[in-house]
Amino acid sequence: MARIRKRLGIGIVGAAILSLALTACGGGSSDSGGADSQGGAIDTSNASGEISYWLWDANQLPAYQQCADDFHAKNPNITVKITQAAWDDYWTKITNGFVGGTAPDVFTNHLSKYPEFVSQEQLVPLDDTLKKDGIDTSIYQPGLADLWVGQDGKRYGLPKDFDTVSVFYNKKLIADAGIKESDLQNMTWNPDDGGTYEKTIAHLTVDANGKRGDEAGFDKSKVKVYGLGLDGGSGSGNGQTQWSMYTGTLPWQFTDKNPWGTHYNYDDANFQKTMGWMHSLIEKGYMPSLEAVTGQGSDTIYAAGKYAMITNGSWMIGAMYGAKGIETGTAPTPIGPSGKRSSMYNGLADSIWVGSKNKPAAAKWVEYLASADCQDVVGSKAVVFPAVKTSTEKAEAAFKAKGIDVSSFTVQVKDGTTFLFPITDHASQIEGIMHPAMDAVFTGKAQPSSLTDANNQVNGLFG
Incomplete structure (x- = not known):
């Protein structure tokens, strides 16, 4: 797929300017009645309205559009608008959006990016919300969920997939x-x-x-x-x-x-x-x-x-x-x-921007993205390996149905010969x-x- 994961960063000067700008504007707003960068449970029980979701991989767009359609069918009061942008443009728009107040409610996040986003207080901690909603993080491939717990002990994303x-x-x-x-x-x-x-x-x-x-x-x-x-x-x-x-x-x-x-x-x-x-x-x-x-x-x-x-x-x-x-x-x-x-x-996750005006709907969407319901759909498209263990198996079966043997990728996970992306x-x-x-x-x-x-x-x- 089109996500080129190894080209990182926005440059020293760009990072410095962004940091100053974020300090000046005090990060994102949090007037949705949900958690801000300090945490606190978000009430998802009556979530409604439209939210924006960004991703960079064009190959995964059809799968996530189906997830959005399925999510809307189950939650008719919530509409998800998806935007896809190529890798380089994606991160420029994300960081500029933090400053200008135009970042998406929810976005696909990368392990190389989120530590700085956390330090700039741009991400919503999810712990209390997930606990309240009974989300089980043990359903994912070993270690993936832990990657998204920051140095402060708070969780800033739920796993969506992994790669080798x-x-x-x-x-x-x-x-x-x-x-x-x-x-x-x-x-x-x-x-x-x-x-x-x-x-x-x-x-x-x-x-x-x-x-x-x-x-x-x-x-x-x-x-x-x-x-x-x-x-x-x-x-x-x-x-x-x-x-x-x-x-x-x-x-x-x-x-x-x-x-x-x-x-x-x-x-x-x-x-x-x-x-x-x-x-x-x-x-x-x-x-x-x-x-x-x-x-x-x-x-x-x-x-x-x-x-x-x-x-x-x-x-x-x-x-x-x-x-x-x-x-x-x-x-x-x-x-x-x-x-x-x-x-x-390496494993990606979905995160909520602290400036989201609709955190209840955003949180409900993040929980759905990380569920087997959505990740089974992603796995069935034979594009990536979903983070949910049972969904990974569905992806392997989907690849096999296409005549593609993916054992050279999965053997690393099965044999324990992987090492983490440096965070x-x-x-x-x-x-x-x-x-x-x-x-x-x-x-x-x-x-x-x-x-x-x-x-x-x-x-x-x-x-």
Whole structure:
């Protein structure tokens, strides 16, 4: 789907301006008779009126429109107006809406964003309302509900879905290389020589003359097919679909603790060695340069037959399998030095804006979005994995009915080889530091050791 989760933040300057503006206007209003940023139960028993709901994923819009229609049928006094906007525009409109008083009543929230929104008092705590309405948070996949509890111990969202990362591959290109699909299921990786994973990537790379990356005479300046694609960029400070599945198999973690860590570890030798390995794939011609992929969708490049494999998130299943003329398969991420494979585990949630003029209807809608009634609908569309455990099973069945095996994504959850998206304060400032720093390493303008300085800048944000 179209939600590109790894591009984060609004920039240091933008964040500073937003923070000042929010301070000046005192956050959002709370004249709906419901809870404000300090909490308190919202009375949903007589909710009515129209509310606005925003999301960024166009692929999920039909499912949530059906949820809205079903919700209205059950609650004829409440109407939900849905607006969809692309990722970058979405967050600009959200943050500008906080300042201008035009933000939606309810919106799809991201783990990288909500800590700052909480500190700016833009979100409504849900604890008392959920308790009053008897909402059970144990129905979700393990750990997802906990991600949305802030440092203050209050809940600011109810889970809607989760995602993991896997390897998508072009079946024809795999076959042409004489590689069995079964061989892709247990590839191994290490940051020193790339393991069997790099050997596979090299063999799948083909130049304009038909020479493979592991053959004499291979011309890295005229690559026709890259063994491994690059999803949109360097991955900035989280590398969700670019490199986090590798670093997750090392004795390395993003922060001293997660969530709510206060010390990042981009200065670690294991991390920097991995970034050096990533750059080496570009240098060898096995993976495209950062400049070559900037501004292009990885699914578009894949659909053109230019990637034999690419690591990407489960939200891209529909797009990758929908590539015309391409028969696609998936394999789990490679097994690393830990002896296990790994994947970042990210989960979205729906939150209520503190400035909503109709918090009773907004709260009732959030509760419905997080229910099996809605998430069963989402799962049946075979686009993402819903957070409700029984709805996840329905999604797996829906994917299977389409002939898509999603076990390479779900195995990470079943085997417990996931790790959490790093949740800390200062996300936009960290993005402002790590994005150019990581880009410099990927383009060869800086050595991986330069990330130590970037790490010092990041940790300086925490005082």
